[in-house]
Amino acid sequence: MTSPNTASAIGLVGFDGDDTLWKSEDYYRRAEQDFESILGHYIDLHDAGTARHLLKVERRNLAVFGYGAKGMTLSMIEAAIELTGERISARHLHEIVEIGRRTLQHPVEVIDGVREAVAAIAARWPVVLITKGDLFHQEQKIERSGLRDLFPRIEIVSEKDPQTYARVLAEFDLPAERFVMVGNSLRSDIEPVLALGSWGVHTPYAVTWAHEAEHGVAADEPRLRLADTAWQWPQVVAAIEAGTA
Numbered sequence: 258m259t260s261p262n263t264a265s266a267i268g269l270v271g272f273d274g275d276d277t278l279w280k281s282e283d284y285y286r287r288a289e290q291d292f293e294s295i296l297g298h299y300i301d302l303h304d305a306g307t308a309r310h311l312l313k314v315e316r317r318n319l320a321v322f323g324y325g326a327k328g329m330t331l332s333m334i335e336a337a338i339e340l341t342g343e344r345i346s347a348r349h350l351h352e353i354v355e356i357g358r359r360t361l362q363h364p365v366e367v368i369d370g371v372r373e374a375v376a377a378i379a380a381r382w383p384v385v386l387i388t389k390g391d392l393f394h395q396e397q398k399i400e401r402s403g404l405r406d407l408f409p410r411i412e413i414v415s416e417k418d419p420q421t422y423a424r425v426l427a428e429f430d431l432p433a434e435r436f437v438m439v440g441n442s443l444r445s446d447i448e449p450v451l452a453l454g455s456w457g458v459h460t461p462y463a464v465t466w467a468h469e470a471e472h473g474v475a476a477d478e479p480r481l482r483l484a485d486t487a488w489q490w491p492q493v494v495a496a497i498e499a500g501t502a
Contacts, residue, residue, distance in 0.1 A: 266498045273388060279365050280368060307340065337350065421449070422450050451480055459484070
């Protein structure tokens with residue numbers, strides 16, 4: 258495990274995976290569209306509130322199925338049975354399973370500037386990848402991304418909350434104020450670390466899951482920084498260090 262730099266005001270920089278290092282949500286949105294196309298054989302999609310119902314089922318199942326494509330697929334099957342009044346055919350249920358399979362096998366496209374930015378930061382500060390979701394799927398995405406060599410330490414977690422981040426920082430023996438987390442989700446990547454007294458660098462992604470869009474981060478939060486693209490990460494982290502040194 259890489260030790261924090263004791264001579265630096267910043268001792269560790271964390272990075273999220275999905276929609277921060279590589280594209281992900283686009284494929285989940287495509288899966289939802291394919292799901293609605295199937296349900297259109299049974300119900301009026303405009304009246305049924307299909308997307309809202311699916312989100313409700315997914316939230317209900319998070320504590321059991323966790324995050325990721327597998328949990329999404331099981332929730333789609335459950336939602337389809339409920340929305341169609343159990344009329345959905347075995348053939349269409351099989352098509353929903355195939356939607357999940359395609360989502361699990363989607364290509365991993367690294368976002369522009371990510372490799373260069375992470376490499377530049379890793380040259381100055383210890384880095385860690387902290388990504389959330391299904392273990393097997395996340396491991397596959399990390400391998401296919403070609404970014405594994407940049408991260409001496411990788412954490413795949415089931416939830417991103419203050420307790421999870423506190424555990425990681427304790428293992429690094431690092432006080433919270435010397436940690437910076439970079440991510441696209443204010444709910445999962447930024448809000449929990451701010452609650453600990455760490456720093457957050459938010460890089461919004463073009464598409465956000467409705468569940469992740471709900472957060473309590475104030476726009477004027479003093480430990481929050483905005484980076485429009487990955488190319489800006491090294492400068493933003495350097496500015497955080499300069500301001501805290």
